[in-house]
Amino acid sequence: MDDDILEFAEVEQPDEHARSAAIALHSKLIKPAGSLGRLEELGVWVAACQGQSPPRPFTRPRVVVFAGDHGIAAKGVSAYPSEVTAQLVGSMLTGGAAINVLAASAGASVRVIDMAVDSDAPATRSIGEFKVRRGSGSIDVEDALTDAEARAAVRAGRAIADAEVDGGADLLIAGDLGIGNSTPASVLVAALTGSEPVAVVGRGSGIDDNAWMRKAAAVRDALRRARTVLADPVALLRTTAGADIAAMAGFLAQASLRKTPVILDGLVAAAAALVAEELVPGARQWWTAGQRGGEPAHALALEHLDLDPILDLDVRLGEGTGAVAALPLVFMATRVLAEMATHEQAGVSGPLIEAPAT
Ligand SMILES: Cc1cc2ncn([C@H]3O[C@H](COP(=O)(O)O)[C@@H](O)[C@H]3O)c2cc1C
Numbered sequence: 001m002d003d004d005i006l007e008f009a010e011v012e013q014p015d016e017h018a019r020s021a022a023i024a025l026h027s028k029l030i031k032p033a034g035s036l037g038r039l040e041e042l043g044v045w046v047a048a049c050q051g052q053s054p055p056r057p058f059t060r061p062r063v064v065v066f067a068g069d070h071g072i073a074a075k076g077v078s079a080y081p082s083e084v085t086a087q088l089v090g091s092m093l094t095g096g097a098a099i100n101v102l103a104a105s106a107g108a109s110v111r112v113i114d115m116a117v118d119s120d121a122p123a124t125r126s127i128g129e130f131k132v133r134r135g136s137g138s139i140d141v142e143d144a145l146t147d148a149e150a151r152a153a154v155r156a157g158r159a160i161a162d163a164e165v166d167g168g169a170d171l172l173i174a175g176d177l178g179i180g181n182s183t184p185a186s187v188l189v190a191a192l193t194g195s196e197p198v199a200v201v202g203r204g205s206g207i208d209d210n211a212w213m214r215k216a217a218a219v220r221d222a223l224r225r226a227r228t229v230l231a232d233p234v235a236l237l238r239t240t241a242g243a244d245i246a247a248m249a250g251f252l253a254q255a256s257l258r259k260t261p262v263i264l265d266g267l268v269a270a271a272a273a274l275v276a277e278e279l280v281p282g283a284r285q286w287w288t289a290g291q292r293g294g295e296p297a298h299a300l301a302l303e304h305l306d307l308d309p310i311l312d313l314d315v316r317l318g319e320g321t322g323a324v325a326a327l328p329l330v331f332m333a334t335r336v337l338a339e340m341a342t343h344e345q346a347g348v349s350g351p352l353i354e355a356p357a358t
């Protein structure tokens with residue numbers, strides 16, 4: 001077998017028996033039918049992913065941040081210089097970044113992976129096991145990666161998901177870090193949802209009107225190149241993504257094959273998820289969307305994936321923050337099914353009339 005060919009098995013869907021059992025269990029708990037609203041649906045999704053009802057409370061939720069620089073940043077599409085990526089990696093390793101604080105607060109641990117940071121700073125060496133290159137090609141005029149680099153990055157993402165699941169992770173979140181990354185992410189969303197550049201270009205890290213126009217031109221030019229390889233997800237990653245986003249796509253695809261639920265974060269994770277769904281059709285059943293952020297392309301991607309975000313917080317940072325913000329609600333939804341008393345157990349009378357079927 002040519003081991004350079006990326007092969008994905010067919011994804012299994014979350015367990016229908018566990019889903020039905022969780023829905024039935026909800027109707028027995030001491031609350032009016034459906035009264036916990038979306039929390040009920042979330043708990044049912046967790047039960048289906050785990051293949052058991054009641055579901056187990058999560059013990060090792062894990063955030064993996066994929067860091068990389070982007071050649072397109074040199075075209076003035078970000079509010080910040082590329083050196084911020086390596087600096088932020090350092091902050092994540094010492095615990096001062098937003099994701100560290102939010103994850104600690106929610107009870108998740110964080111791992112940082114340097115896929116393509118444009119630096120050889122000592123701080124990044126320990127996390128550079130999977131590093132594919134420094135930066136990426138400027139996607140308005142050239143491919144982000146070579147074919148071999150794109151494949152290596154997807155493979156790395158898969159290996160990282162495998163290692164996390166084998167290490168006991170029972171819920172995964174993919175975070176992004178990389179100045180300029182909202183540009184390739186927007187191109188991927190436009191390419192895979194059939195959207196026009198103006199519909200996907202947002203303010204990223206906080207760009208002004210002039211930078212917005214440069215970003216729109218970059219997205220237009222990159223999209224023209226991306227549209228020639230739409231049918232081939234790895235070629236699309238090579239042309240348009242970068243090693244960080246390619247690894248993220250491999251990670252999200254592999255999580256579904258390992259039957260491990262995922263909370264999606266913002267624009268960049270959603271763009272990687274669109275590609276992962278192309279790599280492994282049906283993978284999206286293993287994902288829920290943490291929140292709707294401020295980027296227009298994020299909303300387009302979630303719509304395309306038919307995922308209804310849990311929160312609407314206008315978080316537009318990335319790093320996994322929007323997903324981690326939803327984590328406490330996923331925990332609650334799981335524990336409701338695992339720990340609430342039934343009418344029978346509590347000696348609490350049921351309803352006078354059957355609840356209407358919903
Ligand atoms: C201090 C800082 C921390 C961040 N953490 C995530 N991002 C996010 O914003 C950047 C993408 O936006 P753009 O495409 O406009 O550059 C990426 O680094 C992304 O991870 C950050 C950005 C900054 C400036």
Ligand SMILES: O=C(O)c1cccnc1
Pocket residue numbers: 182203204205265266267268269293294295298315316317318319
């Ligand atoms: O929505 C996101 O994830 C996002 C938006 C801007 C910059 N970085 C990430």
